[in-house]
Amino acid sequence: MYVIIALSIVIFSIMAVTTKKILRAATYLLFALLATAGVYFQMDYQFLGATQIAVYAGGVVVLFVFAILLTHKPGKDAEALTSHKKVQGVLAAVACVALCGFALLSFGRFCLKTLEGGADVPMDTIGTTLLSTGSDGYLLPFEALSVLLLACIIAGVVIARRR
């Protein structure tokens, strides 16, 4: 199972950023996101996986598709990337990954930790945590997030208006 998930994450990620057709890129993104949800399920984070599928696969990707269709012009799929930029991108990506990877590897032996058979986080725990105000309570971020979403809605409205 792990192999499938890992491979699909890697492959779809790469394809999402290398394909020349923008709509396909969105599709590969969808697959990569779904594979991510697979990781969450493997970790026994059912709720997280479900959210991932609902929000990302169901919401964001659809948003992308709409946006692509809105801005899409037939025959302009092909992206001509200059080689200079490609090298730059590869270099930056590799350097970043290398640095993060090196940092992780060098941090003791914790990379070799294996999965302890943790249990699923029950829904009611999540609900309680989100609404509790004490230590490890997430009421405030939750409220703040709602403010953020409100702000984004207003922002969206402002931008979307014709005038």
Next chain:
Amino acid sequence: MKLTLLMYLIPSLIMFGCGIYGFLTRKNMIAMLISLELMLNAVDINFALFNRFLYSGNHEGMLFSLFAIAIAAAETAVAIAIIINVYRIAKNVDINQINKLKF
């Protein structure tokens, strides 16, 4: 086969790297945004992984991922709105054309 943290971290990091690569090379702004999604997603995976593998006593990482997904969605929404907004007047979404302001 024991699944170690590293084995999960590698795809996540590759995802992040792909995101960076895409963001730096894609001409189409929506494609750049897709790359950004990859980056954000990779971070979410990290949080979940660390929580599960190392600190399974609490749920901070998982909850962070949860919130991050919401934030990412909001970001995407605003970004897409703005891209479309630009598209309306510039009639394209090529990032290389969006450079009237410089020096």
Next chain:
Amino acid sequence: MDYSQFLMMPQEIGLLAVFLLVFLYDTFMPRTTQRALPLVTVVFFGVYIAWAFLPPAAGKCFGEMFEASNATWGMKNILNIGVFIVLLQSVKWTNNDFVSVRRGEFYELILLTLLGMFLMISARHFLLFVIGLETASLPLAALAAFEKRYYESREAAAKYVMTAVFSSAILLMGLSLLYGACGSLYFSNLAFGISAVNGINWMLIVALAFVMAGVGFKISLVPFHLWTADVYQGAPTAVTGYLSVISKGSAAFAFMVILVQVFGTLYQEVWQWMLYALIVLTITVGNLFAMRQRNLKRFLAFSSVSQAGYVMLGVIAANQVGMASMMYYILVYIFSNLAAFGVVMAIENHCGKVTIDDYNGLFKTNPWLAFTMMLAMFSLGGIPPFAGFFSKFFIFVGAASTGSVAIYVLVFIALVNTIISLYYYLLVVKAMFIRQDECAIERFKSHWTERAAMVICVAGIIFVGLASCVYTSIVTLVEESPNLFMMI
């Protein structure tokens, strides 16, 4: 479930109340009364400021996720003053034919972003911090795109949103590493976690660098600043003013809180030097770019980059004097920069001219505008007896109070840079006072709200320095905030 904890955050609640009132007014009041909305907002906000000045209830709430201390209280009030000026300045602009249809949203977004900044300032948990940061930055993209009739505005918004999201991705990556290393996202837990880590290791350094990059983006530290100039130039002037002082100021404060509270144990060996490099780069590069600018908004953008470097001098001190000096610097910077933007806005609203050459001979036709601009420039350049001088001096004293020779060198570099900055500030003064132009901007009377804002700014520029009580009380506030520098 102790909801009374919300009472620990009166400023945020008050702000939310103002937002709601404005929102309701915008939504439900008849169309004919909408023109009054800006003023209503200003009045509401004014009342709110008075409320926000009520003595603070210090302490942590929501399981140490949110902290209200004297320092945060002071910082928020400083920001409030700045926002008040911005609101006042934008009254005329929001009432013009092109923008008026969206004016309610303008004020709502401003208030919401301010709320986000407050959360950033008070957050003692990275989740809350990130949400605050996003709340403070995402709507700004919409604000940058506010002038729909100009392409530049839209381009600015696009650039802003792309880089902002990229930057937050990097920030989150850093946070994930941090979480991986320490297992918590509470500041206090993280601090102990970091001090528990043996020696210095790459994980923490990378995390730290990414966090610095992410927050440095908001403060526009070099090399994370590149969006600044383009966005400042393209965005509507009111928004630029807001971005340059409020957004930057709040991020700087939050930055300092994170650095000293979370990474405090890494101060001596690690982030002092990282910040050192950033400051040198920021001040120098900002200055070098500013020298050549002809567009005043772009010019002020680079000047604000360089000013951000000076603000960071307070952070690098990592002590109470440094923090107080930084807050004071931000306050003074608010007055000075908003005075400059006020003039730019008044002139832009009148005739749409924004380049330095357009200002030639301004003193002959509009002496008061020129005078205000001159004071702003002198204050930014650090010329006594204006407030900018005091703030510069105190920030240098703050930095030097660490006593290390390296910091003295840093102060010296900063001082040398003040010469360059003085050069370009004087260019503006030169244009207004010395240059003559046949087709100078004709004499006009700016809107009373703009004038009122300028008067406040000028009063601030003149008296915030001379009246020592401001700085003294800021120092007192910082000194009364417990445990700020526990980890240093």
Next chain:
Amino acid sequence: MEIFSNILIYFVIVPLLTIGGLALTSNKGIKAIRAVAVAGASVLMVLAIWLVMIFLRERGAGNQADMILTGSWMWYEPLNVKLALGVDGVSVVMILLSAFIVFAGVFASWKMNPLPKQFFLWFFLLSTGVFGFFISIDLFTMFMFYEVALIPMYLLIGVWGSGNKNYSAMKLTLMLMGGSAFLMLGIIGIYFHSSADGQLTMNILEIAKNNAIPASWQMWLFPLTFIGFGVLGAMFPFHTWSPDGHASAPTAVSMLHAGVLMKLGGYGCFRIAIFLMPAAAQSIGWIFLLLTGISIVYGAFSACVQTDLKYINAYSSVSHCGMVLFAILMFNHTAMTGAVLQMLSHGLMTALFFALIGMIYGRTHTRDIREMGGMMHIMPYLGVGYVIAGLASLGLPGLSGFAAEMTIFFGSFQHPDMFHRVLTVAATCSIVITAVYILRVVAKLLFGVVQDEHHRSLTDATWEERLSTATLILAVVAIGCFPNFFIDIIRDSFNPIVDALQALKM
């Protein structure tokens, strides 16, 4: 308000009130503007003379404190920054000098055009800075006033100047600000080492009393402060703002700048650099002595080949101000007294020079000595004034320059070290070079035949010009004839410094 019972504060208040008064006048009412300006300058003059009398009375009554009329009001409590006032003999005479030059400067810019009101506004802001500097004994306030005095120069030159004014104004401002960058770092450094027991202070007297700056820090802070002030004192090689700046500045500004502002440099050098850091002054003072020695000779030689009147005087100022710094670095009573006398003398005489040059330029519209000649025929009053200024400059007995230079030379030559004495001899040689360039100008400009026939129709000085120059000439003669009066005031002020330096030698 206790602070208002101290006469010193009025030296700041009066210019500020004048500024306020000017702000109230209308742009058109030239009479009112002049009246306010003259009133302000006269009150300052009266105050200055009164201050001298108070000083003499105090000293006469046996008040031997280092500073008199001291007062201190907390300003920035967290940093222990105070508004600390106090004067000793040196500051008293410097204030007197400033008052004289402000007074003369107002009359010299009688017909200032355009924007007379703004001109006087900036002019009095500049003098606020100058007076504030001299009455303060707190590093922070001193530095603040110092910068207050610098910045109006930019606009004064830029708006009302002539020639290549943009370049000059910018160069002057930036270089002086560069100097003050050094200075600010020095002051911050001093502040953080001002006390051994934790209570940091900016008060000069307390810092000197604590004497807590470690020698290793002094080695850095002394050059910083000395260069900082040295830039304003036109020390080689930081003098290059001076010729351009003076050449472009309007008359009264040149007067005030060369006459008073450059003195801030010398004053600051001993009041801050040497007084607070005697150990470093002892050990590395010689480097600066060398530089100032070069200034003296270099400025004089440079002046010999200039053709623009203002350039000549600017280089001459480099030479003379170099002498001030030179003497200050000799660390004995006589030389330092001479330095202050030289400040007085150079201030007055150079102000006189610039006033006269301005008046001549206002008539002939040229400052090139090759295009002028025989001015003595045409404008005898100005001509005689110029000769007197020149003679004062080349150190003729009976005029101020002589007393000052002699005190410097004899004082410097008392130095027990051969290196210092040899430098003194070199510096002394400048009196001949000075004679050369002064006489060259006098011969070309005033004597000889009229070069330009148009000049024949020019008029001599008007009453306000006469008043302006006569004031200065009288002051020059007074110092030249009765130097002891000034020396008595000045001399004892150096007791603390010299004692500190002596104590180090023991």
Next chain:
Amino acid sequence: MITNTVLVLVLPFVMFLFLGLAGVKMPRKTAGVLGVAGMLVTTVLAYWVAIDYFVNHPQHEQIIANVDWLNFTPRLVARMGVLIDPISAMMLVVISTVSLMVHLYSLGYMCDHHGHAEKGFQRYYSFLALFTFSMLGLVVATNIFQMFIFFEMVGLSSYLLIGFYYSLPAANHANKKAFIVTRLADLFFLLGIMILTFSTGTFDFDALVGLGNMDASQKAVGTMDGLNFMGIPAVGWALVFIFIGGAGKSAMYPLHIWLPDAMEGPTPVSALIHAATMVVAGVFLIARMFPLYVLVPMAMNVVAVVGAFTAFYAAAVACVQSDIKRALAFSTISQIAFMMTSLAVSADGGKLLGGHEAGLGYMASMFHLFTHAMFKALLFLCAGAIIHAVHSNENDQMHGLHKYMPITSIAFLIGCLAIAGIPPFAGFFSKDEILVACYERGLGWGLWMSMVAGMTAFYMFRIYYLIFFWKKHEVHTEHEPADQPWTMTLPLIILATISCVAGFVPFGKFVTYNGAPLETHINWTVAGTSVGIALVGIALATWLYFKENPKPERMKNAMSGLWTAAYRRFYMDELYQFITHKIIFQGICKPIAWFDRIFIDGFFNKLADLTGNASFAIRRVQGGNTQSYAFVYLLGALLLAAITGVVIVMI
């Protein structure tokens, strides 16, 4: 007596101020008359002081009154005061007399042919008064610093008066040159004072030299024991430097070059300043410091050598000058050199020479100073009368004037005889004493100076003949030359009279180095020789120049190189020109100005340019492309981490 002396000083000063400030408001003549009146009172007072002193103070002690003027240190105080002793009393007389004569004479001289006073008449009298004040102040100086001050002051008045006709380029150059050269000398004077006072710690003459014995000087020199610079004792440096100061004023070689040019001033001024009074300031200075010089043989030898050489050099140049004022100027130089030499030869090896006549040279020098002032003033005033009559300085414009101006001619002749040392005229007595002193020092010195004395006679008579005889006068101007009005003639007569009788004053009784009377008697061997030589000189001059003849021309052609060299004053002016223009101006000033512009200025401008260029160079970073922004951002973050990590790990 002190009061009177002070009055003598104050009166001219008041006249200076009064005429200078109020002069323009009054008629020209009134100013002149006022000036003369003031001077007359001054003269009377001065005589009174002198007579009072010599009569009432037979011990010839010093009378001193001081006020503090400038306190350098509590110990080293520059004072202002009056000191009356034999030489200052004598000088008071000399100065006031000559000054009065010149004042009077100028009333006529400074007028055009219609008797109208020239423009600037008031200024002229004001400056004359200033000069008189300065010169009187110089001679009564109680200390070396006061002396220095008045050295400067006389320099100034000389400058102002030489440049009286300031529109004339020549005058304009001459006064500049005079001031600068004397200023250069004064620099050395000042350095000398500085060195001297460095260890003695006093300026006062009574402490430095005292009077009557060498004790004070011994002590002063004693304090400087062991101080050396470059192997030469400090006191030697000090005295040589002070001598240079005096040499500048007294136009000793090679600092003499300003004096001939100074003749551009009005002739009465030349008579007063550049013949009779100011130029002897140097001699007076050495005389004042005499005991010190005696104790330092090295310095004394310098004085002697310079004096002897200058005497010869100036005499040689004077022999060929065609401008009568210049010729007289060189004669002045030569005569002053006589006085210098005379002072210097009176001591050798730290002791006075001459046994019971010790200090004869000193006395002779002062005597010569006195007589020379009178007859040289006479000669100049005569020259002035001639120039006023023919409007030229050149002797080829004169010739044969004896017929037209008999009084002037006779007065001039008396002057010539006096200077040539023919008995019984004044010069004979003083010069004789000088020569005696020289022979006492050594035969070589005596012979050398005798030869110069002969040359003196020759060139004086050469001038005399060329002016008044040689050939018939050709009238060039509208007026025939004639004797001048009484204001000009009266001074000639008075001075001629003094020149005739002054020699019989028993000078040794009054003026000696230690105040004790010195019995002098004429040494007939020396006197005979010198008179003989003088007569030979006169005869030679008569033979060559009395009547027009081709002999001078032939001589000139025969020794054309020498003649031209002498005529061009042995190229000293050219040398100075070269040094000042080529070396100092072109070689130092110009390069420094260039350096200032290119390097110092250039450095700061370059700095500004560099900043500007840097600003331009990095503008590409801000290229407008969001992706490159992100790239830089990422790079920044990574580098920040990587560099910090590497550095920390390394450390």
